[in-house]
Amino acid sequence: MKSxxxxxxxxxxxxxxxxxxxxxxxxGMMVAMGIGRFAFTPILPLMQRDLGISNSLAGGLASLNYxxxxxxxxxxxxxxxxxxxxxxxxxxLVACIATxxxxxxxxxxxxxxxxxxxxxxxxxxxFVVIAIEVTETxxxxxxxxxxxxxxGGIGLGIALSGVFxxxxxxxxxxxxxWLGMGGISMILSLVxxxxxxxxxxxxxxxxxxxxxxxxLTGISRxxxxxxxxxxxxxxxxxxxxxxxxxxxxxxxxxxxSWVAVGLAAAPSTVIWQQIAYRIGVRHALTxxxxxxxxxxxLSSIATQPFSAGLAAIIxxxxxxxxxxxxxxxxxxRSGADARRAAAILTVCFGAGQVxxxxxxxxxxxxxxxxSLPLILAGSTVVFGGILVATDRNFSAGSSYKK
Numbered sequence: 001m002k003s004x005x006x007x008x009x010x011x012x013x014x015x016x017x018x019x020x021x022x023x024x025x026x027x028g029m030m031v032a033m034g035i036g037r038f039a040f041t042p043i044l045p046l047m048q049r050d051l052g053i054s055n056s057l058a059g060g061l062a063s064l065n066y067x068x069x070x071x072x073x074x075x076x077x078x079x080x081x082x083x084x085x086x087x088x089x090x091x092x093l094v095a096c097i098a099t100x101x102x103x104x105x106x107x108x109x110x111x112x113x114x115x116x117x118x119x120x121x122x123x124x125x126x127f128v129v130i131a132i133e134v135t136e137t138x139x140x141x142x143x144x145x146x147x148x149x150x151x152g153g154i155g156l157g158i159a160l161s162g163v164f165x166x167x168x169x170x171x172x173x174x175x176x177x178w179l180g181m182g183g184i185s186m187i188l189s190l191v192x193x194x195x196x197x198x199x200x201x202x203x204x205x206x207x208x209x210x211x212x213x214x215x216l217t218g219i220s221r222x223x224x225x226x227x228x229x230x231x232x233x234x235x236x237x238x239x240x241x242x243x244x245x246x247x248x249x250x251x252x253x254x255x256x257s258w259v260a261v262g263l264a265a266a267p268s269t270v271i272w273q274q275i276a277y278r279i280g281v282r283h284a285l286t287x288x289x290x291x292x293x294x295x296x297x298l299s300s301i302a303t304q305p306f307s308a309g310l311a312a313i314i315x316x317x318x319x320x321x322x323x324x325x326x327x328x329x330x331x332x333r334s335g336a337d338a339r340r341a342a343a344i345l346t347v348c349f350g351a352g353q354v355x356x357x358x359x360x361x362x363x364x365x366x367x368x369x370x371s372l373p374l375i376l377a378g379s380t381v382v383f384g385g386i387l388v389a390t391d392r393n394f395s396a397g398s399s400y401k402k
Contacts, residue, residue, distance in 0.1 A: 018137050024196020025134035026153030028093075031185045031192070032126035034157010034262070036096040036119055037065065039181045041238060042165040042258045045245040046174035055242070057109060059361020062238045063354050064113045068120020070350030075121070076128045077343035083129045092129075093189055095122040101182025104175040124350065128343055131327065148269035148324040155320060159262025160184070166255045218333040219341055221391045223348045226326050228384030229289065230352020233319045235360040235370075235377035236296055240315070243299065243370045244308050253305045257312040264316030272321030273328075282394040285325045289385030292318035293378045300374035323349075333393060 040062060047053050072092075075082070082088050099119035103112065131150065138147040161181060168180035240261065244254040276284040295314030302308040327345060334341035360373035367373075 018140075021137045021196045022134055022147075022150060024192045025130045025150050026156070027188050027192030027195065028126060028130045029150060029153030030157030030160065031093070031188050032096055032123045032130065033154040034159075035161050035181050035185050035188075036100055036123045036126075037069070038154075038158050038237065039100065039161040039165070039178075040065065040116070042162050042241050042255055043174055043177045043181075044238075045242050045254065046165070046169055046177055048242065050173045051107060053109075055239070055361040055364040056358070057361075058242070059238065059357040059359070059364075061109070061112055061116050062234075062357035062361075065116035065120040065123075066234065066350060066353035066357065068117040068122075069124040070120070070347060070354055072121035072124025073128065073343055073346035073350045076125060077340060077347055080340060080343060083125070083132070089126070089129055092122040092125040095119070096126060097182060097185045097189060100185055101179060104178030104182070124346060128346060131342065135331075148273045148328070151269040151320045151324045152266040155262045155265025155268065155316065157262070158265060158316070159259050162255055162258035162262055165258075218393045219330045219345065221387055221393065222326060222330055222333075223345055225289070225384040225387040225391070226322075226330075226345050227348040227352045228380050228387070229292075229319075229322055229326075230349040231356045232296065232352075232377040232379075232381035232384065233292065233315075233322075234353040234356040235373055236299060236315050237319070238357045239360060239364070239370055239373075240299065240312065243374075244302075246369075247303060247308070249303070250305065250308055253308060257308055260309055260312040261316035264313040265320045268317045268321045269324040271317075272325055276325060280394070281325060281329050282388060282391065285322065285329070286385050286389040288318045288321045288325065289381055289388055292322065293381040293385065296374055296378035296381060300371045300378070329394070 044058055048058070095118055099115040099122065103115055106112065106115075134150045135147045164180060164184060165177045168177040171180075241254050241258050244250045244257050272284060272288060275287070279287075291314060295311050295318065298307060298314065299311035302311050327342060330341045330345045331338035356377065360370070360377065363373045363376075364370045
């Protein structure tokens with residue numbers, strides 16, 4: 001009887017510890033992705049208003065950030081063992097916070113480019129290590145079905161940046177926005193470390209070795225579709241607020257469109273996982289791709305707050321769902337190579353993101369608007385959805401019930 005009670009207490013403590021690790025991971029995702037990567041989107045219109053930077057320059061800066069993200073993902077893929085070192089992870093976290101903060105101290109495009117590049121490297125490394133550590137913790141504590149909630153932290157960070165950018169703008173325009181977001185990142189990081197870091201040692205759970213079955217060759221089509229998602233979605237992720245700002249009658253709504261993206265994104269990973277339970281991963285992932293394409297195309301013709309808001313909600317409600325489903329499916333297929341598969345998928349996603357923004361910015365300057373870039377982006381996502389729909393490597397009736 002006593003042994004049974006002790007066992008129950010161990011299980012309860014393990015579950016509570018895993019929950020704190022999940023919450024800490026979500027805070028980490030808010031810093032690394034929601035702010036470190038995507039705060040550029042709501043702050044960009046302020047930089048264009050106050051400093052007059054072009055869409056081409058904005059696209060170039062975004063591309064440098066995504067190039068850094070690609071480089072960071074490559075580092076993780078080639079040398080995954082470095083993620084085991086606390087010093088490497090702490091350095092990445094400090095770099096992510098510092099580069100956000102320092103963006104407000106310069107008006108040099110060269111320094112901006114360097115900072116966005118470094119930020120991208122740090123964000124990718126943090127994304128991979130947080131995703132791996134939280135997912136493995138949740139799996140070992142028998143809560144794997146809630147692992148996708150981790151990515152909701154990105155949506156919360158996006159919504160937070162949308163709200164605070166408007167507030168910080170009143171105190172000093174674009175510069176105050178960057179400085180303030182850097183300060184918020186620091187606070188979130190400290191809270192995340194206190195929540196998850198001290199309790200990690202308390203997660204006393206038996207290790208579960210990865211299954212020996214699986215191969216990286218099975219993710220080639222999925223990786224290609226994920227690359228196309230990177231190309232297509234990033235156009236909206238970079239220019240959505242700027243595009244709405246320059247649409248007649250929608251300037252006041254523009255900052256709130258990014259908040260709508262974040263609020264829709266926050267629960268989307270859990271929602272899409274539930275959809276995958278019911279209809280299977282392939283059908284859910286295909287649906288997410290096609291629905292996102294519709295949202296991107298809708299944003300190209302939106303002239304009213306309702307249509308612009310709907311486009312933002314559709315976009316926010318799908319892009320993280322695609323990330324969580326694709327990453328989970330890739331690791332499922334790869335068995336013992338799950339860590340490397342996660343890094344490879346992130347590389348493909350990052351490569352797509354490098355291509356999208358500079359092309360979209362250049363076309364927008366040439367065409368005098370974002371209609372053509374958005375149409376091309378939506379079409380790219382449709383093609384990615386077709387690849388997913390025709391991918392035979394999904395297991396029969398594949399779903400997360402297994």
